Amino acid sequence: MLAQQFINAISLGGVYALFALGFTLIFGVLGIVNLAHGAVFMLGAYSALHAVILLRLPLMAAILAAIVTTGAAGWLLDKLIFAPLRARDAPHLAPMIATIGLAICLSSSVEGFFGAQNLRFPVEALPTETLSLGGIRITWLELQIVLLAFVLMGILMWCLKQTRIGRALRGLAESPKAAALLGIDVEGLFRFTSVLASLLGGVAGVLIALYTNAVFPLMGQPMLHKGIAVVILGGMGDIRGALLGGFFLGFAEVFSVAYIGSTMRDAVAFGLLFAILLLRPDGLFGKATQRRA
Amino acid sequence: MNLKLNILSAILGISFLYGNAVAADIKIGIAAALTGNAAQYGLPIRQGLELAAAEINVRGGVNGNRLELIIEDEQGKKEEGINVFKKLIFQNKVMMLFGPTLSNSAQASDPVAQTAKVVVFGTSNTADGITSIGDYVFRNSVTERDILPITLKIAAQNTGLKKVAVIYGNDDIFTKSGYDNFKKALRDLKIPVATTETFAKGDVSFKPQLTNIRASNPDAVVLSALVAEGAPIMVQARQLGITLPFIGGNGMNSPRVFELAKGNSDNLWVGSPWSVESPAPENKRFIAAYLKAHGTMPDQFAAQAYDAMYIAAQALKTIKLTGKLETDRKALRDALPATQWNGATGPFKFRRIVGRNGKPAGYDAVQTAIVMVTQANRYVIKN
Amino acid sequence: MEWLDNFWATYSTLLLSVGTNVLLALSIYLTLACGLLTVANAAFMAIGAYTAALLTLQTGTPFLLALILGALLPALVAMLIGRPTLRLSGVYLAMATLAFGEVVRILILNAEDLTGGALGLNGIAQLTTGFDVAFALIGALYVLLRFAGSRIGRAMAAIRQDEIATELMGLNVRAYKLFAFVLGAALAGLAGALNAHFTFFISPNEYGFERAVEILAMGVLGGTGSPWGAVLGGVVITLLPELLRGFGHYRPLINGVVLIVIIIYSPQGIWDLTRFIRRRHSGKPAVN
Missing domain, CATH: 3.40.50.2300 (Response regulator)
Structure with missing residues (x-):
């Protein structure tokens, strides 16, 4: 049973980490807590779902469709909301409140088009194999989610370190003003980040929807709630921290169910988070002075 | 889907105009969650109520009076529920209310109806204690x-x-x-x-x-x-x-x-009490009509809402409307408890329950259970 | 005055909700005014609501006393968690307070014998009148407006501008922060206690993440520069859905669009827009 719970924790942690990657990226570069990230995540799931159902596309093509939709959503998000607010030199909480409005718009539009009821991917489209080893079971899909979280983290970190655009992004995260003085296209990079973060959210939406079998207009809301915890636990804007934070929350939840009782699960997880923040005011894995965008 | 329904009600409206030009409308308020997470339950409820009302109206209404539905969205939130109830009771001056969709909203808004002495008929509130709010609170949802x-x-x-x-x-x-x-x-x-x-x-x-x-x-x-x-x-x-x-x-x-x-x-x-597989003719008729009107299979929420409208109409049939709202509302409340019905959810009657203070309060449903098990994508009835 | 009676009968709950929501907006204004991003207000509201409702339901405590205790208990809790928590800043403070809120909600959910768990508390007497809410509101506004022009208000503004400089000037920054946090908790608790006594029913899920974010939105949308901003934010966010009722299915969509438009065209808050009008009235020229 312990081994199974360990596997459960890894798989749940992977889910949280995958969601958190895009969320933390926006915070790291734009300095915005994007409360519409859950809605973008939902948009990804719906795009892929309808690509599969209506256009009869294979799953891979559907993921591509989700990337296109959510990427476009990210572009619009920056163009219509973040950029005008930057131009007006808005106080730092203003964009966050605007993203609440956007989340309402997205989820109510999707509800208007597709209804409020839960939907799921057709069984034919799902990878359904389960791996079983001495009573311990994990599905292929869970494994893929965990692997993808690690791969994406690796790619992101490599890009930030090794590529020109990555270095520019890190510079931007440290100081937009300095970056602009150095001739970096600040506005373009902000937009690029918003697109990248949103499409990461979209991919997460598809995979997690495949796993939960529950696609509904407000599916992003509970994820957002957990995602905030994960990202802050890992140190805001920290890519590796998002992954570690995700696994930390996954383990905290699973093992409180295993050893304390499922009614106390969220109290234990969030109580732990509260205590950690008091002991380490910049997150479990965060550094006080330096932001790793 | 909505368009189809609009056309349907337009046709029904016209047939009414030519049928009973002198009769008055009976205003019935419906508070349902039509947007937000609970809309997945509120929508079938609305469709069930509308279907039944349309059927009743097309057959000449209740003693010649047409049922007029006033539908408001309460979003499954408690304050919205109260606001909508008050609007329907005091502004639209409805005869009675159906709803709200969720038990939480019912706990908050049913007391409003009770205080105003207006019948509130829940079709989906299953939580214990809702009908103990008072003697104007009725429900046909399964306890x-x-x-x-x-x-x-x-x-x-x-x-x-x-x-x-x-x-x-x-x-x-x-x-x-x-x-x-x-x-x-x-x-x-x-x-x-x-x-x-x-x-x-x-x-x-x-x-x-x-x-x-x-x-x-x-x-x-x-x-x-x-x-x-x-x-x-x-x-x-x-x-x-x-x-x-x-x-x-x-x-x-x-x-x-x-x-x-x-x-x-x-x-x-x-x-x-309701099964999609139940062979009762009333149920077969309901499922066919629902499928035709809305293009989807009904669920339990729709079936209960559909029956509820018929139960209310049955009670309305027995009272003589005076046109004075308070008197008529009271008469409806007095007529409802004895109402019996055999609809999509089978034979139905009310049972009075005892409230928190030990005095008789509102009314729950008495119905027979159908027990089913799922096999190869169907419910199979086992009793 | 039949029209007025009818209006009050229909919209009394809505107006009372406006009142309690403005109290909530004022409660978060207090901390925002010190530059503190705390979002525990929904939890304090829950503590206030449950305290007062349990008192009137089970012990027959007079309403006024229940209200006072409903404001005091959250203040006490705020005092306890405030000391360690307020050392945090920015989003970390937001997260810590959010986590605290979640723990409160789960504890209420699990303390079934006392709170009824998910079934909530029902049959709460309707004791809140328009006068109670108006009195609480005027009182809170009066106090906060007095602060705004006083030493306390100036200290808070200074902390928001530059915490370290303020500390160096010899002000007890931590004490001021704690004061704002505790007073905010009391206001949120009072709002919860009042709200519970005109909605008949409370349950833990009303006080979760969504409510916390909604309160924050009221504070920011109205503007954090003046208590009047919070008032405006509370009024707009509460009335907007009701005003848009005629739009049916499009209501939430339009609600969201309006929020975005307000923020984009008035990023400093709605109160900031009235600056020009205010300037004109006081005879000074408007500045760009």
Whole structure:
């Protein structure tokens, strides 16, 4: 049973980490807590779902469709909301409140088009194999989610370190003003980040929807709630921290169910988070002075 | 879909104009969750009520009076529920109210109707204590207290279960209320509980709880959930190799379980007064009419709403309308308790319940349970 | 005055909700005014609501006393968690307070014997009148407006501008922060206690993440520069859905669009827009 719970924790942690990657990226570069990230995540799931159902596309093509939709959503998000607010030199909480409005718009539009009821991917489209080893079971899909979280983290970190655009992004995260003085296209990079973060959210939406079998207009809301915890636990804007934070929350939840009782699960997880923040005011894995965008 | 309905009601409106040009309208208020998360339950309720009202109107209304529905969205929120109730009662001056969709909203808004002395008829509020608010509160939604013991008994006879594990949503009034009734029924039937687990709305993974359940070695899993979480729970249980029967409350009585848990939906036991498979002619007629009007299969929410409108119409038929709102509202309240009906959910009558203060209060439903088990994407009736 | 009676009968709950929501907006204004991003207000509201409702339901405590205790208990809790928590800043403070709120909600959910768990508390007497809410509101506004022009108000503004400089000037920054946090908690608790006594029913889920974010939105949308901003934010966010009722299915969509438009065209808050009008009235020329 312990081994199974360990596997459960890894798989749940992977889910949280995958969601958190895009969320933390926006915070790291734009300095915005994007409360519409859950809605973008939902948009990804719906795009892929309808690509599969209506256009009869294979799953891979559907993921591509989700990337296109959510990427476009990210572009619009920056163009219509973040950029005008930057131009007006808005106080730092203003964009966050605007993203609440956007989340309402997205989820109510999707509800208007597709209804409020839960939907799921057709069984034919799902990878359904389960791996079983001495009573311990994990599905292929869970494994893929965990692997993808690690791969994406690796790619992101490599890009930030090794590529020109990555270095520019890190510079931007440290100081937009300095970056602009150095001739970096600040506005373009902000937009690029918003697109990248949103499409990461979209991919997460598809995979997690495949796993939960529950696609509904407000599916992003509970994820957002957990995602905030994960990202802050890992140190805001920290890519590796998002992954570690995700696994930390996954383990905290699973093992409180295993050893304390499922009614106390969220109290234990969030109580732990509260205590950690008091002991380490910049997150479990965060550094006080330096932001790793 | 909406357009179709609009055309339908337009036609009905015209036929009414030529039919009984002198009769008055009876205004009926409907408060349902039409946007937000609870809209998945509110929409079928609205469609069930509209279908029944359209049928009644096309047959000449109630004693020649046409039923006029005034529909408001209460979003499944308690303050919205109160606001909508007040608007319908004081501004639209409705004769009676249907709704609201969720038990939470009912706990907050039904007292408004009680104080204003307007009948409020719940079609989907199952939580204990709602009808104890007062003598103007009625419901035809299943009270699980009567149904669950029968479900458990028949499931036990068929599967030979000796002990069960329980999993329920502890943050939701519907699933928690269902659990309380399961707990009582299990105690009365002396079925030991190996472990009790909870989940929260919107959970991604139920595997930690299911792993605990698997380790406790039960013969069946008792599940108090709505289909939105219940179906994923069944899927994840099968992924963990738990092939045990599931026993659910009426939240799991939905044809959608076959879609949401496709390939893993077998061996789920549920009990309810309504079954999509019930061969009663009234039910067959209802399903055919609903399918024609809305293009989808009805669920239990739609069936109960449909019957509720007929029950109210039946009571309205027996009273003589004076045109004075207070008198008519009171007359309707006095006529309702004795009303009986045989509709899509089978034979129906009201039963008065005792309120919190020990005095008689509102009215619950008395109905017969149909116990079913899922097999190859169908519900099979077992009693 | 039949029209007025009818209006009050129909909209009394809405107006009372406006009142309690403005109190909530004022409660978060207090901390925002010190530059503190705390979002525990929904939890304090829950503590206030449950305290007062349990008192009137089970012990028959007079309403006024229940209200006072409903404001005091959250203040006490705020005092306890405030000391360690307020050392945090920015989003970390937001997260810590959010986590605290979640723990409170789960504890209420689990303390079934006392709170009824998910089934909530029902049959709460309707004791809140328009006068109670108006009195609480005027009182809170009076105090906060007095602060705004006083030493306390200036200290808070200074902390928001530059915490370290303020500390160096010899002000007890931690004490001021704690004061704002505790007073905010009391206001949120009072709002919860009042709200519980005109809605008949409370349940833990009303006080979760969504409510916390909604309160924050009221504070920011109105503007954090003046208590009047919070008043405006509370009024707009409460009335907007009701004003848009005629739009049916499009209501939430339009609601969201309006929020975005307000923020984009008035990023400093709605109160900031009235600056020009205010300037004109006081005879000074408007500055760009």
